[in-house]
Amino acid sequence: xxxxxxxxxxxxxxxxxxxxxxxxxxxxxxxxxxxxxxxxxxxxxxxxxxxxxxxxxxxxxxxxxxxxxxxxxxxxxxxxxxxxxxxxxxxxxxxxxxxxxxxxxxxxxxxxxxxxxxxxxxxxxxxxxxxxxxxxxxxxxxxxxxxxxxxxxxxxxxxxxxxxxxxxxxxxxxxxxxxxxxxxxxxxxxxxxxxxxxxxxxxxxxxxxxxxxxxxxxxxxxxxxxxxxxxxxxxxxxxxxxxxxxxxxxxxxxxxxxxxxxxxxxxxxxxxxxxxxxxxxxxxxxxxxxxxxxxxxxxxxxxxxxxxxxxxxxxxxxxxxxxxxxxxxxxxxxxxxxxxxxxxxxxxxxxxxxxxxxxxxxxxxxxxxxxxxxxxxxxxxxxxxxxxxxxxxxxxxxxxxxxxxxxxxxxxxxxxxxxxxxxxxxxxxxxxxxxxxxxxxxxxxxxxxxxxxxxxxxxxxxxxxxxxxxxxxxxxxxxxxxxxxxxxxxxxxxxxxxxxxxxxxxxxxxxxxxxxxxxxxxxxxxxxxxxxxxxxxxxxxxxxxxxxxxxxxxxxxxxxxxxxxxxxxxxxxxxxxxxxxxxxxxxxxxxxxxxxxxxxxxxxxxxxxxxxxxxxxxxxxxxxxxxxxxxxxxxxxxxxxxxxxxxxxxxxxxxxxxxxxxxxxxxxxxxxxxxxxxxxxxxxxxxxxxxxxxxxxxxxxxxxxxxxxxxxxxxxxxxxxxxxxxxxxxxxxxxxxxxxxxxxx
Amino acid sequence: xxxxxxxxxxxxxxxxxxxxxxxxxxxxxxxxxxxxxxxxxxxxxxxxxxxxxxxxxx
Numbered sequence: 184x185x186x187x188x189x190x191x192x193x194x195x196x197x198x199x200x201x202x203x204x205x206x207x208x209x210x211x212x213x214x215x216x217x218x219x220x221x222x223x224x225x226x227x228x229x230x231x232x233x234x235x236x237x238x239x240x241x242x243x244x245x246x247x248x249x250x251x252x253x254x255x256x257x258x259x260x261x262x263x264x265x266x267x268x269x270x271x272x273x274x275x276x277x278x279x280x281x282x283x284x285x286x287x288x289x290x291x292x293x294x295x296x297x298x299x300x301x302x303x304x305x306x307x308x309x310x311x312x313x314x315x316x317x318x319x320x321x322x323x324x325x326x327x328x329x330x331x332x333x334x335x336x337x338x339x340x341x342x343x344x345x346x347x348x349x350x351x352x353x354x355x356x357x358x359x360x361x362x363x364x365x366x367x368x369x370x371x372x373x374x375x376x377x378x379x380x381x382x383x384x385x386x387x388x389x390x391x392x393x394x395x396x397x398x399x400x401x402x403x404x405x406x407x408x409x410x411x412x413x414x415x416x417x418x419x420x421x422x423x424x425x426x427x428x429x430x431x432x433x434x435x436x437x438x439x440x441x442x443x444x445x446x447x448x449x450x451x452x453x454x455x456x457x458x459x460x461x462x463x464x465x466x467x468x469x470x471x472x473x474x475x476x477x478x479x480x481x482x483x484x485x486x487x488x489x490x491x492x493x494x495x496x497x498x499x500x501x502x503x504x505x506x507x508x509x510x511x512x513x514x515x516x517x518x519x520x521x522x523x524x525x526x527x528x529x530x531x532x533x534x535x536x537x538x539x540x541x542x543x544x545x546x547x548x549x550x551x552x553x554x555x556x557x558x559x560x561x562x563x564x565x566x567x568x569x570x571x572x573x574x575x576x577x578x579x580x581x582x583x584x585x586x587x588x589x590x591x592x593x594x595x596x597x598x599x600x601x602x603x604x605x606x607x608x609x610x611x612x613x614x615x616x617x618x619x620x621x622x623x624x625x626x627x628x629x630x631x632x633x634x635x636x637x638x639x640x641x642x643x644x645x646x647x648x649x650x651x652x653x654x655x656x657x658x659x660x661x662x663x664x665x666x667x668x669x670x671x672x673x674x675x676x677x678x679x680x681x682x683x684x685x686x687x688x689x690x691x692x693x694x695x696x697x698x699x700x701x702x703x704x705x706x707x708x709x710x711x712x713x714x715x716x717x718x719x720x721x722x723x724x725x726x727x728x729x730x731x732x733x734x735x736x737x738x739x740x741x742x743x744x745x746x747x748x749x750x751x752x753x754x755x756x757x758x759x760x761x762x763x764x765x766x767x768x769x770x771x772x773x774x775x776x777x778x779x780x781x782x783x784x785x786x787x788x789x790x791x792x793x794x795x796x797x798x799x800x801x802x803x804x805x806x807x808x809x810x811x812x813x814x815x816x817x818x819x820x821x822x823x824x825x826x827x828x829x830x831x832x833x834x835x836x837x838x839x840x841x842x843x844x845x846x847x848x849x850x851x852x853x854x855x856x857x858x859x860x861x862x863x864x865x866x867x868x869x870x871x872x873x874x875x876x877x878x879x880x881x882x883x884x885x886x887x888x889x890x891x892x893x894x895x896x897x898x899x900x901x902x903x904x905x906x907x908x909x910x911x912x913x914x915x916x917x918x919x920x921x922x923x924x925x926x927x928x
Numbered sequence: 929x930x931x932x933x934x935x936x937x938x939x940x941x942x943x944x945x946x947x948x949x950x951x952x953x954x955x956x957x958x959x960x961x962x963x964x965x966x967x968x969x970x971x972x973x974x975x976x977x978x979x980x981x982x983x984x985x986x
Contacts, residue, residue, distance in 0.1 A: 234967035257964035307954055315947040319940055345936065 213289035216268060221251060224273050226262045228255060229286030236285070243279045250276065262287070289454075303426060306419045309357040313412040316353035317405070320346045321904070324405040328901045336398060343395040343402045350404035354388050357411050360418065376556040376602065379563045380414060383407075383593035390590045393583065401587070406594045406903045413599040413911050421606035424613055425626045443475040444468075446519065464522045468513045470676060474520065480505045482519035484700040486677060488512040497732065498678060500701030510823050510842050514677060515700055551630055551875060552605040559601065567593045570894050588896045595893040595903055596886055600910040604878035607918040612871040615922060619863055620854040628850035632834040633872035634815050635865055638763055639806065639832065641820035642774035642784050644840060646756050648856065649821075651682035651732055651748040664744040666690040668736045671704045671715045679734050680704065680715075682748050703734070711739040749783070756788045759858045764789075768865075769814075773797045773805060775824050802828035819861060821845055836864060871921055878914045885910040 214224050231237065237255050240262065244253040252265035253276065264276055277287055323342045327334065361384070365377035384407050391402040443466045445455050452467065457475055460466070465481060468474050474487070484502040489511050498514055501507055507520060570592045574585035613623045623629065640646050669690035672680035675698055684690075696706040703716010714721050714737040721735040721742065732748040760770050772793035774781045785793035794805065806816050806828055818825070818832035821841035829835035829848045837849035846852060853860035889906050892898050953959065 234970040237964060237967060238971055255964065256961040257967060258961045304954060307959065308951055311947060311950045311954070315943050319943050322939060323936075349940070 214273065217265075220268050221265050222268050222271075222273075224264045224289060226264070226277070226280075227288045228260050228262050228280070229288070231255065231257065231260055231285060239283050240280050240285060243283050244276055247271070247276055247279075300426070303419075303422060306360065306415065306422055309360055310412065310415040310419050312353055313357040313408060313415050316349050316357075316408045317412040319349050320405045320408050324402075324900065324904070327402075339400075340395065340398055343391075343404070346402060346404040347392055347395055350408050351388060351392070353408055354384055354411065357415060358384055360415065361411075374557070374560040374564075375553075376560060379560050379593065379596075380410070380602075382564075382567075383590070384410060386586070386590045387594050390583075390587055394587070401900055403590065403594060403900050403903070406900055406907065409904060409907060410594065410599060413907065414602050417599075417602040417606045420603075420610045421626075424606065424609045424623075460522055462522050462524060466520050466522060468518045468520060470513060470515065470517060472513055474507050474509060474511050474513055474518070476520065476522045477509050477524045478507060478520040478522045480507060480518055481521045483516050485513055485515040485518050486700060488514055488678070502700065508823075510844070515675075515698065551879075552601075555601065555879060563593065563596045566596065566890065566894070573894075574896070588893070591896070591898040591903065592890065592893040595889045595898055595906060599907050600878065600882035600885060600914045603911055603914050604882060605875055607915050608871045608874045608878065608921065611918050611921045612867050616851075616864070616867055619860070621860050621864060622852045622854070623850070624852060625850045628834055629864075629868045629871050630875075631850070632817060632864055632868035635768065635817040635834065635868075637769045637771065637809055637814040638817045638819060638861060639771045639773055639828070640790070641818075641822060641825045641828075642772060642776055642781055643750065644821040645819055645825075645838060646772065646784055646788055646858070647750040647752050649840065650751045651678055652751040653682065653686045654747045654749055660744050660746070664736055665746075667693070667708065667713065667738075668715050668734070668744065668746065671696050671706055671713065672734075674698065675704055679732060679748060683734060683746055686746075708738070713738045750780070752784060752787055753856065753858045756858050759861055760788050760790055762859075762862050763865075766865075773802045773828070775799075775822070799824045799827050803831045806831045817861070817865070834868075836861060867921070874918055874921055878917055881913050881917065882910060 214222050217223050228240065231240065237257060240255050241253060244250060244264075247253070249266050249271035250264060251267065252263060255262045262280070264273055266273070280287055323346050327339055327342050330339070358381070361377045361380045364375065365381035368375040368378055387403040387407040387410075391404050391407070394400075394402050443455060443457060443460055445453050445460065446465045446467050447453060460476060466476060466478070470485075480501055480503055482503065484500075486498040487501050487507055488498045489508075501518070506523070507518070567589045571585050571589035574580050574588050575582050578585075609626065609629070612629055616623060643649055665687050667690075669684050669687040670693035672684040673690070673692045674696040675681070677698075693706055693708060696704050698704055699716070699720075701717075702720040703714060706713050706715075715734060718733065718735050721737040723735055723742065723745075732750075734746045734748075736743040736746070763770050770790050770792065772781065772785050772790045774784075774793070774795055775797050776795060778795045781793055781795035785791070794801075797805070802825065806818065809816055810831075810833070816832040816834075818829050818835045819837070820829055820835070821838050823842040823844055825837075826842070826844045826848050829837065829845055834851075835849045836851045836853065837845045839846070839852050839854045841849070841852070851860075851864055853864075885906060889898065889902075892902065958965075
């Protein structure tokens with residue numbers, strides 16, 4: 184293949200041949216026009232990990248002079264291309280990147296979390312403004328505290344007025360985040376954490392302004408702005424963790440099959456997003472691609488890997504008029520498929536209905552932070568009110584002074600450390616998991632995974648790699664036969680043929696091999712017809728119904744050899760199962776595969792509690808049943824048939840090779856081959872949950888000491904500032920302990 | 929005493945400049961890809977990737 188970087192769009196011929204690489208025509212649906220007269224295309228990049236990859240991608244695009252911008256974003260795994268409108272064919276650039284070995288998928292940036300991104304920036308800027316104000320108001324406040332009684336009234340008043348000048352606009356700008364959410368909560372008749380926050384900030388600045396204008400001693404501007412600053416840090420981290428989790432999910436999904444190649448009436452090919460596809464259209468599915476729709480084959484014969492849909496490890500033969508399901512993998516030859524069903528009627532729709540039912544059964548999970556806030560807000564408000572009434576009515580001070588004490592209570596109790604307790608732990612935990620190749624997709628996944636006592640595995644693709652391994656040793660079969668078979672198998676992309684070829688990769692390749700879908704490979708070697716394929720095709724009577732993965736080799740009339748294979752079990756599956764059992768966690772295996780296959784895997788990894796021939800609804804029912812008995816279930820699965828079970832379980836984990844819908848459903852996704860992600864997730868969940876409670880403990884201890892001081896009126900602005908900062912810093916340091924500690928390889 | 933009349937505005941002005949710089953940096957997308965920026969220092973040649981020209985920024 185010639186270097187794509189040298190191809191100019193004028194070179195039409197090269198450009199058409201290059202198009203084949205991507206399998207898509209121009210990704211017109213995803214190109215949008217910006218206000219400067221440029222075209223912009225956003226692409227998701229798969230497999231970009233390091234500086235080398237970035238260099239590689241940007242370097243491969245450096246030759247295109249038409250591109251105004253070609254820049255990758257490593258954090259979001261995206262590539263942005265910008266060029267002058269209609270002056271460039273982006274497919275050229277896309278192919279150049281694909282040639283370097285990266286996966287690309289176009290996406291619509293409008294549809295994807297642009298709202299979340301804007302919110303992210305708002306929070307960041309609000310935080311920066313609050314930080315600036317905190318630093319400067321503190322500078323003035325420290326002067327007031329240090330000056331004490333030796334400072335003249337005029338100077339103190341000047342400093343207070345300066346503080347007000349900085350603090351009030353800041354509170355109006357940065358405080359909006361809390362005011363808006365607090366107001367929404369009150370309108371809806373609820374109380375959330377933002378109500379006491381808003382009240383404290385508004386009261387504190389109002390009271391301080393009153394104090395300043397009457398030449399009083401105490402102003403709480405520093406407390407109000409530093410409160411906002413700390414809270415915004417917590418809010419920003421929380422938001423960051425959520426958007427990161429969500430964009431991980433979007434990213435995985437987009438790289439799977441978000442678009443399909445539709446064949447128009449005149450035979451032209453066009454890439455379309457899936458939601459624009461309607462029944463009756465004909466889509467083309469290349470070899471190795473996932474079938475994007477439920478439909479009927481109208482042209483072509485191939486084999487389809489159903490593993491993700493049904494959990495069956497054997498590919499299935501399809502030809503004209505066969506029905507195929509979305510999510511299955513086309514193995515042998517390109518297929519043209521007439522779209523039969525969309526939305527509700529598809530198998531996917533069926534699964535979605537099951538998932539909806541499971542979702543309802545799951546109940547609403549209330550996050551720890553929200554539960555704490557629900558208890559906390561009323562207590563704080565009552566305390567503040569009692570302080571006010573106590574000082575005003577019982578102690579007989581003027582109402583302004585009573586209000587000042589009440590404000591101090593609200594400020595001191597304001598949940599700085601509480602607001603940081605969960606997000607900081609979340610950020611540290613997800614960072615640690617991410618380094619180990621585990622992506623957190625839902626923000627509360629770790630909370631739900633904290634006290635798992637039953638782990639349920641799926642078989643194909645989860646305990647096993649979904650990859651075939653020979654059951655014979657190279658020296659057990661006839662050498663000549665193996666060479667002959669391997670040489671023929673080299674011509675095919677069928678999984679069995681690939682596995683066979685891999686056992687003897689240096690065998691000479693045999694030419695002129697014909698592949699007959701559903702049967703096997705045919706060649707003429709040394710004047711004799713050689714068949715490599717299914718037992719039936721080679722004329723062997725079926726030995727047993729679970730003979731499963733095997734290929735026969737027949738030359739002329741003589742049967743030469745039988746090669747049998749089985750699915751590869753993940754190398755550390757047994758250790759992981761033992762590790763779980765050692766922690767007193769029960770382990771079960773639920774599979775849609777046949778008895779024999781399930782039995783042998785269960786025996787190999789040491790799971791005594793196994794079930795076979797399970798339909799998706801059976802899996803859900805089994806898990807629901809266990810949950811009824813009080814079990815906290817972690818479901819580990821990858822198939823479409825596991826998706827409802829993933830939803831039903833307390834928490835769920837999928838390998839990155841899973842079906843789209845399982846990737847979307849699962850709370851967590853692991854990207855490495857090793858299964859010990861399960862152990863690591865459980866360990867991090869347990870430890871981070873411990874840290875969250877310790878943090879709450881710290882925050883409450885601080886409150887128990889500080890509240891009485893505030894109620895009796897000893898809480899000067901200095902005390903409030905010190906108490907607030909130290910408790911927040913303690914909480915952050917405590918969370919960072921999660922970073923230290925054993926990381927499983 | 930008159931020193932503070934000069935020092936306080938100076939301190940505030942400096943802080944404000946830093947704040948403006950930060951807001952500008954955020955708005956022009958410099959905080960969009962922190963992982964990428966950390967890795968870009970490893971590129972050892974001067975051949976700059978195609979950056980968006982600043983005037984074309986939205």
